Amino acid sequence: MYTLSQDTEQSRRERLRDRNVRGLVELLSRRGELRGVHPMADHVVDTFAWTV
Structure with missing residues (x-):
């Protein structure tokens, strides 16, 4: 279970x-x-392009 500070950090x-x-x-x-x-x-940008 998350605490408030863990939620904030996440x-x-x-x-x-x-x-x-x-x-x-x-x-x-x-x-x-x-x-x-x-x-x-390049991988991050290509992956992002697939989600758009």
Whole structure:
């Protein structure tokens, strides 16, 4: 069972994750030459594209 502080921490982590993914997607949209530099970044962006 979660306590209030655990719920708050979980919510904070989810917002941070979403913000970071959004920033990565925006960056790779603007700067196509960065594709292929970091395979994990490409994977995250490709995975996000499938959900939209």
